[in-house]
Amino acid sequence: MHIEKELQIIKENAVDVISEGELLKKLEKSRAEGKGLRVKYGADPSAADIHLGHTVPLQKLRQLQDMGHQVIFLIGDFTARIGDPSGVSKTRPPLTKQEVQNNASTYQEQIFKILDRKLTNVVFNSQWCDDMKSGEIMKLASHYTVARMLERDDFALRFRKKEPISIHEFLYPLIQGYDSVFLKADMEVGGTDQRFNFLVARELQRDFGQEPEVLILLPLLEGTDGKQKMSKSLDNYIGISEPPAEIYGKIMSIPDEILPRYYNLLLRIDMPNDCGPHEAKKHLAREITSIHHGEENAGKSEQEFEKVFVRKELPENIPEFVLRNEELKDGKIWIVELLLKAKLAATGNEARRLIAQGGVKLNNKSCTDPELNIEIRDNMVIKAGKRRFARIKMEGNHG
RNA sequence: GGGGAGAUACUCAAGCGGCCAACGAGGCUUGACUGUAAAUCAAGUGCAGAAUGCUUCGGAGGUUCGAAUCCUCCUCUCCCCA
Numbered sequence: 484m485h486i487e488k489e490l491q492i493i494k495e496n497a498v499d500v501i502s503e504g505e506l507l508k509k510l511e512k513s514r515a516e517g518k519g520l521r522v523k524y525g526a527d528p529s530a531a532d533i534h535l536g537h538t539v540p541l542q543k544l545r546q547l548q549d550m551g552h553q554v555i556f557l558i559g560d561f562t563a564r565i566g567d568p569s570g571v572s573k574t575r576p577p578l579t580k581q582e583v584q585n586n587a588s589t590y591q592e593q594i595f596k597i598l599d600r601k602l603t604n605v606v607f608n609s610q611w612c613d614d615m616k617s618g619e620i621m622k623l624a625s626h627y628t629v630a631r632m633l634e635r636d637d638f639a640l641r642f643r644k645k646e647p648i649s650i651h652e653f654l655y656p657l658i659q660g661y662d663s664v665f666l667k668a669d670m671e672v673g674g675t676d677q678r679f680n681f682l683v684a685r686e687l688q689r690d691f692g693q694e695p696e697v698l699i700l701l702p703l704l705e706g707t708d709g710k711q712k713m714s715k716s717l718d719n720y721i722g723i724s725e726p727p728a729e730i731y732g733k734i735m736s737i738p739d740e741i742l743p744r745y746y747n748l749l750l751r752i753d754m755p756n757d758c759g760p761h762e763a764k765k766h767l768a769r770e771i772t773s774i775h776h777g778e779e780n781a782g783k784s785e786q787e788f789e790k791v792f793v794r795k796e797l798p799e800n801i802p803e804f805v806l807r808n809e810e811l812k813d814g815k816i817w818i819v820e821l822l823l824k825a826k827l828a829a830t831g832n833e834a835r836r837l838i839a840q841g842g843v844k845l846n847n848k849s850c851t852d853p854e855l856n857i858e859i860r861d862n863m864v865i866k867a868g869k870r871r872f873a874r875i876k877m878e879g880n881h882g
Numbered sequence: 883g884g885g886g887a888g889a890u891a892c893u894c895a896a897g898c899g900g901c902c903a904a905c906g907a908g909g910c911u912u913g914a915c916u917g918u919a920a921a922u923c924a925a926g927u928g929c930a931g932a933a934u935g936c937u938u939c940g941g942a943g944g945u946u947c948g949a950a951u952c953c954u955c956c957u958c959u960c961c962c963c964a
Binding site for chain 2: 759788833840
C-alpha cells in the first residue's frame with residue numbers, strides 16, 4: 484500500500500490529526516524498521532456496554548490493525564476510580580474495584596467483535612498506577628500548572644459556574660497522560676472530547692524524553708435523541724450487544740437530521756441521495772443490525788418491525804407471565820393489578836395513568852377504565868404503550 | 883482561622899408559617915397526527931383499590947393547632963478575607 488493511501492485511510496472521518504507531519508514521519512520510520520506503530524486506545528470501564536459511539540474509534544483501530552499496526556487497548560481501571568472529568572459538569576462518583584472489574588470483562592467480550600484479537604494487546608493501567616509512589620505523583624503533578632488546567636473547557640465552565648472541582652480531578656489528565664509515557668505510545672485514538680487529555684499526554688512524553696504521540700481525534704456520535712453525544716448515562720445509546728430488533732428499532736427512532744452522520748461514521752459511506760429519508764433510515768437500520776448480528780437477524784428484525792409498528796400486529800415473541808387461579812376472583816382480575824403482575828407498570832399509579840390515557844389494550848381492544856375487572860382467558864395479550872407486550876398463561880392450582 | 887451565601891422531585895428552578903404533593907421550564911411517559919423522524923396539539927409525571935389517607939423539600943432534633951418555610955446542632959457546597 485502506498486504511504487499516501489495509508490495516510491488517507493487514517494485521516495478518514497478524523498476531525499483532527501495532530502500532527503500530520505509527525506504522522507507521516509512515524510509511518511515512514513515504521514516501514515523502514517518493519518515494525519507497526521504502537522496505537523493506544525483507552526477505555527473507561529465505568530460503563531460496561533459498548534455502544535455504537537464507541538464503534539467509531541474501534542473501526543479506526545481495526546483499520547490500523549489491518550495496516551499492520553499494534554493496538555494497545557488500555558482499560559483505565561485505575562483512572563475509572565477517579566472518573567474522567569471530560570465533558571462532565573459534576574464530579575463522578577468513584578467506582579468500586581468490583582464494578583470496574585466486571586465492566587472490564589464485559590468490555591473485552593465486546594471489543595473483539597470489531598478488533599482482531601491476535602493483534603490487540605489488552606492492558607490495565609492499575610498495573611503501573613497502583614503502586615505509584617506519592618513522590619512520583621508529586622513529580623507528575625509538577626509538570627502542569629493550575630492555570631493550564633483551568634484553560635480546559637469543562638473545568639473553566641465549572642469554575643465559572645461556581646461548581647465544585649476536586650483536586651484529584653486535576654490529576655486525571657496527568658495520569659492518563661502518564662499511561663502514554665509508560666506504554667511509549669506512537670499514536671492515540673479517541674473522541675474529540677479527549678483533546679485536552681491527549682495534549683497533556685504529548686507534553687508529558689516530551690518531558691520524559693519521548694517523541695510525542697500522534698493524536699487522531701474522531702467525531703462523537705450523537706445518541707438516539709440526535710442532540711447529545713451517545714452515552715449510557717444519558718440513556719440515548721444503542722448497545723452493540725442489544726438484541727437485533729432493539730438495535731433496528733432504535734435506529735428507526737433517530738431524528739432524520741443525523742442520518743448522514745450515522746452513515747458516515749458507522750457505515751463509512753455517504754447517505755444515498757436517490758431515496759427518501761424513511762428508506763434511507765430503513766437501509767441504515769438493516770445495515771447496522773447486520774454488522775452486529777448478521778444479515779439473517781437483520782432481515783428478521785426488519786420484518787418484525789414492519790409487522791409490529793407499521794401494521795400494528797402482534798410481535799412474534801411475546802414475553803409470557805403466569806397467573807394462578809387463586810390470583811383471580813370469579814375468573815376476574817383488577818386491571819391495575821394485572822399490569823403490575825405483568826411488570827408492564829412499576830406502580831399502581833403508573834398503571835392507572837397508562838390505562839386512563841388509553842395506553843393499554845387487551846387482545847387489541849382499548850381499555851380506559853382503571854377500575855375494570857377483567858375476565859381472564861388463557862393466552863390473552865396485554866399491550867402497554869407502543870411497544871410493551873405480555874401474554875397471560877394460566878396455571879392450575881396444582882402447578 | 884474569620885466573615886457571608888446556599889442545599890427543593892430526573893435536571894434547572896420558584897416557594898420563605900396554613901391556599902403545598904409543592905409555580906414554571908426542560909426531560910420523560912401516554913394519546914392524536916405520522917415514517918417508532920421532525921413539528922404541532924392534548925394529558926400525565928411521590929405512593930396507595932384511592933373522594934380530603936400516607937411519606938416527601940440535605941440530615942437529626944425542637945417551636946407551633948399547623949413547617950419546605952421559624953429555632954438549634956450536624957453534613958456538604960460556593961464566595962470574600964487570611
